[in-house]
Amino acid sequence: MPAAQVWGRPQGEPPVQLGVIGLGSMGGGMARSAAKAGLSVRGYDVRPTALDGVTAAGSPAEAAEAADILLVMVVNAKQLEDALFGTNGALSALPKGAVVVSSATIPTADAERVGTRVEQGGHLYLDAPVSGGSARAGTGELTFMASGSDAAFAKAQPMLDACAAKVFRLGPKIGTGSTVKTVHQLLAGVHIAAAAEAMALGVRAGADARELFEVISNAAGRSWMFENRVPHMLERDFTPHSAVEIFVKDLGLVLDTGRDLRFPLPIAASAHQQFLAAAAAGLGGEDDSAVVKVYEQLAGIEVKGS
Template sequence: MQVGVIGLGSMGGGMAGAAARAGLQVRGYDVRPTTIDGVTPAASAHDVAEGADILLVMVVNAQQLEDSLFGAGGALSGLPKGAVVIASATIPASDAERIGKRVEEAGHLFLDAPVSGGAARAADGELTFMASGSEEAFAKAAPLLDACAAKVFRLGPTIGTGSTVKTVHQLLAGVHIAAAAEAMALGVRAGADARELFEVICNAAGRSWMFENRVPHMLDRDFAPRSAVEIFVKDLGLVLDTGRHLRFPLPIAASAHQQFLAAAAAGFGQEDDAAVVKVYEKLAGIEVDGR
């Protein structure tokens, strides 16, 4: 089974490595040359797709997905007929529908399959996939999904459903991170010990997965990007765009988006998304430091 991977960042690189460890033959391409154990580098998107049974595209947004598939030297010019394209970027459902239709019209299968779990779970092959597409596409993609996923939610045949579910997920993820930062900063400003506060909340009803995962980054002052602030500027922007399209109010998501925008404006855009806490720290003259 030959797999091509476009996008070898923290997520795509981890997925490529997990696929290689599972015994798949993996070629990878990124605009920034990247070396991953077990993954053969390719010179272009076209080259990475040649001979591939499965093409995984893990890029930042819909424009990059479209360019990597259909642009000059794009993957579809080299992809064999009947191969499956797995699109795992977080993009609007309307873009997934449009791009998926073009891929299918070119004689390929398409799986709208965004993921959750972060870089560590990507490297361990333990991601959650929110996927929609035909039964044939799921069957063709199965070796890659088996290698990279702890859980695959099969959300039906309609391309775009996977992206819709991921959009809702990102609403909650972004709000939970911003709320965790706000809560921790309030506690420290009021005089609570940051690490004790964290331990209490982790053992009480107010906890969330994001709280338990991101607050340690704040406590340890470790803002090396696993998922950057700018990702949630983009993803919560996508959430708000979806709400505008549906004429659906999203005041809580909008407030969280403003906090990530504030963090990016303050120069923290390329830091870990937990750096949204620095907005509160600057305003209150505190530091959420558990060291």
């Protein structure tokens, strides 16, 4: 970054103003990363949340006041629409020409509809779901799968620079980012469920869980999800970095997409059933790696490090 600029502003001008709606494990990490990078950040969450370097807002509208960029990191399309268009919604206060960056995992059709409405209101829109988890949100190393106009990308660049290790520009059509994220979530959910199934099978057959993890982590059967989630199982730490209920929702979104396209998704459906079983067993608020407990309860075992 040139020394004569501060996040896209000429030297001497105030920093880029970022509003953030949704300060959970992902949105909170992104807000902190942006603040550390020098953006002026104001954030809102339905649950009062205090974050270092982030000014608390009392409503979505207050978070959007004077913002150059508005980042919305919520759970689903209804929350996105409420945040933007509901009572004290952000669009009522967001300056014209500002960009809305939606990083929620939502159906493609909802991304298209919301994006059109935002643009009709005189704002820019970036359909920009992310991957990387709460840890990478906090270190500014997320992967963005984003679509939107060149103007939207340019306006959002300071936030992308602060929060992303990689930004995949997927073209101008709003909705493409959400489509790619849907495919990503199919794989992510299947990999977590498969990791749980494999580890439980190994333990049931008498293998040492930690040795099994070490072998697979250094062999062709590994995946990023295997290497990231199995340690949660081994340490019996199910603190919800990404909860079981998230994959009940996201794999449900995958299956809805397949149904609409008349496209069969038997493997995704099987993984979805495992997350549903975990939620039915009262594990919905635990980390998504807790899907292993479904297998543990059936087999009378525990996947843990020796």
